[in-house]
Amino acid sequence: xxxxxxxxxxxxxxxxxxxxxxxxxxxxxxxxxxxSHAVVTARRSLMRYLYRHLLMYxxxxxxxxxxxxxxxxxxxxxxxxxxxxxxxLYVNQLPKGAAQIPTKLRLNPFSITxxxxxxxxxLHLLVEGKVLSIFxxxxxxxxxxxxxxxxxxxxxxWQVLGYQGALLSHFIEPVYVQSILV
Numbered sequence: 001x002x003x004x005x006x007x008x009x010x011x012x013x014x015x016x017x018x019x020x021x022x023x024x025x026x027x028x029x030x031x032x033x034x035x036s037h038a039v040v041t042a043r044r045s046l047m048r049y050l051y052r053h054l055l056m057y058x059x060x061x062x063x064x065x066x067x068x069x070x071x072x073x074x075x076x077x078x079x080x081x082x083x084x085x086x087x088x089l090y091v092n093q094l095p096k097g098a099a100q101i102p103t104k105l106r107l108n109p110f111s112i113t114x115x116x117x118x119x120x121x122x123l124h125l126l127v128e129g130k131v132l133s134i135f136x137x138x139x140x141x142x143x144x145x146x147x148x149x150x151x152x153x154x155x156x157x158w159q160v161l162g163y164q165g166a167l168l169s170h171f172i173e174p175v176y177v178q179s180i181l182v
Contacts, residue, residue, distance in 0.1 A: 013049045016042030079172045086178040095151035
């Protein structure tokens with residue numbers, strides 16, 4: 001669940017459920033949703049929310065423009081969230097990926113090999129319901145029809161690039177989550 005906090009309170013702006021990756025082959029007509037994990041569907045809902053508020057901002061109606069969560073940015077020609085508005089992510093279980101791998105990392109440099117470190121903290125993929133490191137010997141890219149990043153890696157990517165997606169990046173500054181509550 002993604003919630004937006006404002007001075008007057010908190011509002012749920014996106015909600016997602018699911019824990020599924022489709023094993024069907026890639027469909028070019030858009031009829032198969034391959035990644036329907038809760039965090040991914042919540043992000044899709046957030047993007048729809050942002051699109052709606054972008055349309056409200058650019059509407060000819062001053063009342064709708066005022067209700068939008070966007071304001072002109074002082075640093076660029078893009079829009080940004082109004083001051084005092086923050087985004088928070090709530091998940092009810094630990095996301096799949098590196099966050100679920102029990103770590104053996106210690107501060108002692110002689111406690112773990114470089115290969116083990118790479119396996120622990122590298123990019124993880126979800127292949128047929130199993131979370132595998134890209135360095136894993138069991139990962140064979142040629143045998144898989146559909147591969148997606150793990151949920152933990154997606155959240156990490158969004159925390160760096162923003163949750164808004166590529167198209168909205170042409171209109172708004174990156175939108176980041178202020179806090180993640182598990």
